[in-house]
Amino acid sequence: MQTARRQSVADVAVSNRMAISAGATPRMKVLDRLRFGDAVFRHLTRAAAIGVLLLLSGVIISLIQGSIPAIRTFGFGFLTSERWNPVTENFGALPAIYGTIVTSFIAMLIAVPVGLMIAFFLTELCPQWLRRAIGTAIELLAGIPSIIYGIWGLFMFAPFLQATLQPFLINTLGNVPGIGSLFAGPPYGIGMLTSGLILAIMVLPFVTSITRDVFAAVPAVLKEAAYGLGCTRWEVVRNVVLPYTRVGVLGGVMLGLGRALGETMAVTFVIGNAHRISASVLAPGTTISATIANEFTEAVGDLYTSALIELGLILFVITFIVLAIARYMLLRIERRIG
């Protein structure tokens, strides 16, 4: 049975040419069908791959098309205007852009050092058997849907900050000349600082897992050489591992930044949705994504809708650039480490 089958399959392959010359035998029909199926499958996969490209261009084109009315009306001033008045249909993106950048900056300020230290812990300090468990637990933070962070932030984290961290900051740093204005005003609970902190938690797993992966890929010889010279563990990470993986770490940071910039639901809950630029990080503000989420379904009039879509376009362009840089850097480290 076994040999008979093997023979028949081999037959098909060998007698391919014979079948063609022999004319329309049943075997040739089968071969034709196979060849046809092969071509169909190949083109189907190719079409799907091109479909992914079309998807992205579709997103860009539809966003540009949707924002044409706003672009026509406000021109370049949209980016620099502070006004946001749906009644008089006067819109400017500056407060939203400002809020997006400030919250993401706070998030990165916290997530990057913490993520680096966790990666240091996971690659150098943690006992082998615990590594996978702790790494997975940190990555689970990335799996929690953003709306959960939102509801948790609004009901648990913001009241907690309002009662503890924020009064503390106001009473201490708030009186320091120079940076005092950063921490001025009443403790609202919600606001840009709270959003930044929640974003930090959400971005942490991305920074951590990429940093850990590139740390783990450093050739052991390099580290052993440094240990052999008498370096401490911290010195090895600081002077050997970090310089070697710098590009990869930066790529992970940019990837996290891309996430932070575009994050919507968690921020929508705790940002306060106030279209103004305040020097204090404790004040409510807004971000691009929170503005769209809060106002799009209630937007009346083409110009209002169009202004919101243009905000979406701006967000997409910013994250596209950040993510492209991230990919480029990760590609470079991949090539080097292999």
Next chain:
Amino acid sequence: MPDRILPSRYSGRRRGDMIATVLAFAATALGLGWLVLILGALLWKGFSGLSVAVFTQMTPPPGSSGGLLNPIFGSLVLTTIAVLIGTPVGILAGTYMAEYGRYDKLSSVVRFINDILLSAPSIVIGLFIYEVMVAPMGHFSGYAGGVALAVLVIPVVVRTTEDMLTLVPNALREAATSIGLPRSMSITRICYRAARAGMVTGVLLAVARISGETAPLLFPSLNNQFWSANLNQPISSLPIVIFQFALSPYKDWQDLAWTGALIITLAVLALSITARALVPSGKQS
């Protein structure tokens, strides 16, 4: 002279190492602590509301009791549509990149674009679907919501399919070709089978990702207070209901939001842990 400097320099270095070590432990504790805090809050706030009624009754008007049956059903329907559309497209595209055009220009461009789509802000996808589906059709609909989620499924599946097919040893392909199998059959019968666990993982991860997504559903499918199996109509979904109920001033709506949040989180965590268990360590990224 040197023997006076050396001990102090050593102790300085050792102190630096100590500080860094303590900070590393603290950072890890902080990361794990956050996870515990969030899960703890969810269990504490959401568990008390968990009952049979949650799964058998409709969302209530404010002030009366009810459940989450229609949003749960809506979420399942939307996720199913998204998987049915997104998985075939994703697998085919991933197949092209790993099998036919592993080194060609098209694949590297698609790979780059796909990675961008993978982390693109999901609210922008919502706007996109609004522009191409909701505005032309004139109303919000379940179809639009499903398609919006499918757009999020595709990049995840493309990525895992390509990664997993790349891991299939070439010897298998050569063996398949040597017995005369056409390329398409060697892919579908041999490579897919070898990479099956990884590809299933990709789909599970995609489901985990979309089942909690709120932003892309805000504009396409909107919410529906009532039972609706008509996909041409606005359809209710769990994340949107959580969003609306949590921000409402009514206590019982907020409680239901917490319960919904607990259900989603448990489902998502179960999915992602299953997905991880399917693939041996170090293979997924």
